[in-house]
Amino acid sequence: MNIGTAAARSGVPAKTIRYYESIGLIPRAARTGGNYRDYDDNDLQTLRFIQRARRLGFAVKDVSSLLALWHDRGRASGDVKRLANGHIEEIDRRMEELRTMRRTLVHLVERCHGDHRPDCPILEELAGEGGCHKEPH
Amino acid sequence: MNIGTAAARSGVPAKTIRYYESIGLIPRAARTGGNYRDYDDNDLQTLRFIQRARRLGFAVKDVSSLLALWHDRGRASGDVKRLANGHIEEIDRRMEELRTMRRTLVHLVERCHGDHRPDCPILEELAGEGGCHKEPH
DNA sequence: CTTGACCTTCCAGTCTCTGGAACCTCCATC
DNA sequence: GATGGAGGTTCCAGAGACTGGAAGGTCAAG
Known part of the structure; x- marks a missing residue:
């Protein structure tokens, strides 16, 4: 074919x-x-x-x-399993990264009223102006 | 500088x-x-x-x-919020993809004894030989 | 014989950098 | 003033995994 x-x-x-x-x-x-x-x-x-x-x-x-x-x-099936397990670990790493990003974003989005007004906590955080989240713990 | x-x-x-x-x-x-x-x-x-x-x-x-x-x-802060929300959705899509892959992989790894023997459910599934998972539901 | 669908190769672009080569500039030290 | 080394400069290439497009060859039907 x-x-x-x-x-x-x-x-x-x-x-x-x-x-x-x-x-x-x-x-x-x-x-x-x-x-x-x-x-x-x-x-x-x-x-x-x-x-x-x-x-x-x-x-x-x-x-x-x-x-x-x-x-x-x-x-040896062990070789295949090792490859697959390594890949699962890689997936876990990527998911953890995404989770961290998501947490921060959701937090920011919640605090942004999101209307026609210009003040925006998202931009403030990115600019590092406020300083209110520089030391979260 | x-x-x-x-x-x-x-x-x-x-x-x-x-x-x-x-x-x-x-x-x-x-x-x-x-x-x-x-x-x-x-x-x-x-x-x-x-x-x-x-x-x-x-x-x-x-x-x-x-x-x-x-x-x-x-x-308008709404514009920023829209961008951020779109990004959260994108993150959600990627996480869902990863979750699906992970589920399948874990399932396969669990069924693979992973020793020196050559028979391996992971390869069988990839080859589509067994047919046991072609119609999961 | 023509048309149109399919195939061929090759080059470029996607995205976000990163490494390296070849060369230039600055400053301190001898 | 010469020298050495740590910076800087440009440009080209490569990563990963394709994808699009141009220019042209092949095949089967009408």
Whole structure:
């Protein structure tokens, strides 16, 4: 099948498939007489694997490792688990950052009356003018 | 003061200050005889403002809007609040994405014994082999 | 034979910096 | 006055993960 069909069936856009090939995440595809890329069910499986891993937020580099482990019949499941656990920790770090930002923002938004008047605690806090929140504890 | 001092006092790295100037987030700095950038306390305040807004996760484009509002004495605080609320919503979207990923990952990791043996539910799920989770509900 | 959908390659842009190379300037010391 | 080193200057490239567009080739249907 050509790249468009592979894209439709895997959920990975054609442009992204070419990109994955260019960075070596997937091997160079077979070609037809007219120089069109030609994919089979095996390639499709790989694309779907990649798609699922990316949706779980794995970086492309990690997807590459996962693919290698997937193709290694003698792999240790511990290696996969370590990768996944590392990724969970990364997610936790990002969520904690977002939570901190959100807390501060919500606090500021609550104190801002948000009407036509110009005085605004949000800008004041960003400017560090008031000094009222420089030492919160 | 020169860029290094401004960087130290604002918390924005010198390279980043130059970058902000290059994209027009801050105006072109004054120059000394030797072509060094020269900053005053006003510039410093702006850099600190930017730094705080960035730490709250505002995109540079939004920081630009916030700066404009900050400098506009007749602004409506409602405009600032709208920006902040939009940003909170964006944070909520990202957190929800992360939560979803995390849920799936934790579930998979729990089912993977993670030892030297090669069978691994994480890879099976990514490959879509088992089919046991294709229709979760 | 023409049309239109699809494919090809390559270059540029997104976003927010960050590193490095090559060179210039300032200040202190000898 | 020479020298050394810590700053500064510019510009180019790379990160990550694509995405858009231009210019042109291929294929199947009408």
